[in-house]
Amino acid sequence: MTELRHRGPAETDLQAADDFRGLDKDGAPDGDAHSDSEAKGDTGLPDVPVPPDDTPQVLNKALSGLSSRWKNWWVRGILTLAMISFFFFIIYLGPMVLMMIVLCVQIKCFQEIITIGYSVYHSYHLPWFRTLSWYFLLCVNYFFYGETVTDYFFTLVQREEPLRILSKYHRFISFALYLTGFCMFVLSLVKKHYRLQFYMFGWTHVTLLIVVTQSHLIIHNLFEGMIWFIVPISCVICNDIMAYMFGFFFGRTPLIKLSPKKTWEGFVGGFFSTVVFGILLSYVMAGYRYFVCPVEFNSDSNSFTVDCQPSELFQLQEYPLPAVLQSLTGWATVHMYPFQIHSIALSAFASIVGPFGGFFASGFKRAFKIKDFANTIPGHGGIMDRFDCQYLMATFVNVYIASFIRGPNPSKVIQQLLALRLDQQLQIFNSLKAHLTERGLLPANEVAA
Incomplete structure (x- = not known):
């Protein structure tokens, strides 16, 4: 901080750019100079203030006789149980409340990351960065949520005139909103700080890519059926808890340098x-x-419903066991839901690849010499500290559903057809009837009739 205050604006701007490219002041690759720069405490960036301990006084008094290690264990455990209880409560409230919670979590994660960037940017007293960051968040959410509403609740959109107009010109409106923010950014450029401003412009957009896009995928998973939302999130939570427990009691072998407390035993x-x-x-x-039915809008009751005839994915099937398991268990077959087989892939990803989201976040925090993104949850850090693995998991689940689960949806095709003009609907009907007749699925006299 002191060194930055004594540099000239141009010199400071060049140094920030060098840090962004991964070079130290001598031009050496950052990977070679990482340990030296950390030891010297000179990264060319201001340190982000470490949030004070905000552990509730009740817990501080109750755990005052314990060592810091065990105190942290109890604080994390109690707050974890509280968060799990809250998670069960919002599941009970239904998918629409879950969607709003996802939106709130997204906004808080965005705020935590942008605050770190603002701590660097604010020291130069340059205009509009925070305002533009939140404006771009609004634009991106308008685009994604508009696409989601049109895709999943087409009947509702077509029935309401204002929604139909917004849906028809949705992408143009979204582009116009973003273009306005882009012009505002260009107008905010300040001489001698162009490079730093473009660096922070990129900071905002990468944050939007990581946070908003992934939360949008979470909502898509939720609308496919709450089970596609709850099981992946629960697997990440379970892996986080059990890896911590195994590492706490049995951990001896370090796993990765980015997170020295992570161990192979916990992994x-x-x-x-x-x-x-x-x-x-x-x-x-x-x-x-x-849990298994997708969220749909019922035009008769004017409400969102979760009711359907479960697909084969959620119907018990009989599976033969391998010979080895037959000899161990004495069972020739076992009854399982096909979804349970898919859950093995989901839980394996949550355990093997999911933690790399946490490692990525650890590297980010080390780059700015901070312990946590914020101090929102005592013993856990910020909301982003709890959801760093969830966002990576959301992308995998969405890709998994699109690749192995979701097929053509006749109801959505019909919704699109009903939005066409009557002459267009008749043309498609005649084309489809002729095609089915050629395939022998309709008798030829049907065409003449």
Whole structure:
């Protein structure tokens, strides 16, 4: 901080650009100079203030006789149970409340990351960065949520005149909103600080890519059926808890330098625990329509409903066991939901690849010499500290559904057809009837009739 205050504006701007390119002041690659720069405490960027300890006084008094290690263990445990209880409560409230919670979490994560950038940017007293950041967040959310509403609730959109107009010109309106922000950014450019301003412009857009895009995918997963939302999130939570527990009691072998407290014992223990947990949770949830049915808008009752005839994915099937398992269990077959097999892939990803979202966040925090993104949750840090793995998981689930689960949806095709003019609908009807007749699925006299 002191060194930055004594530099001239141009020199400071060049140094910030060097840090962005991954070079130290001598031009050496950042990977070679990382340990030296950390030891010297000179990264060319201002330190982000470390948030004070905000552990509730009640817990501080109750745990005052414990060592810091065990105090942290109890604080994390109590707050974890509180968050899990809240998670169950919002599940009970239904998918629309869950969607609003996802939006709130997204906004808080965005605020935490932008605040770190603002701590660097604010020291130069340059205009509009915070305002433009939130404006771009509004634009991107308008685009994504508009696309989601049009895609999943087409009947509602077509029935309401204002929504129909907004839907028809949605992408043009979204582009016009973004273009306005782009022009505002150009007008805000200040001489001698252009490079830093473009650096922060990129900061905002990368944050939007990481946070908003992933939360949008979470909502898409939710609308496919709450089970596609709950099971992946629960697997990440289970892996986080069990890896911490195994690492706390049995951890001896460091896993990765970015997170010195992560151990192989915690990683392996978390993997097996999460796979078993995913199979059991899937078995419990797959038997309830409330969890497996997609969210739809019922035009008769003017409400969002979760009711359907469950697909084969959520109907018990009989599977033969391998010979080895037959000799161990004495069972020739086992009854499972097909979704349980998919849950193995979800839980395996949550255990093996999911933690890399946390490692990425650890590297980000080390780059700015901060312990947590914020101090929103005592013992856990900020909201982003809890959701760094969830966003990576959301992308995987969305890709998994699109690749292996989702097929053509006749109801959506019909919705699109009903939005056409009557002559267009008749043309498609005649074309389809002629095609089915050629395939022998309709008798030839149907065409003459």
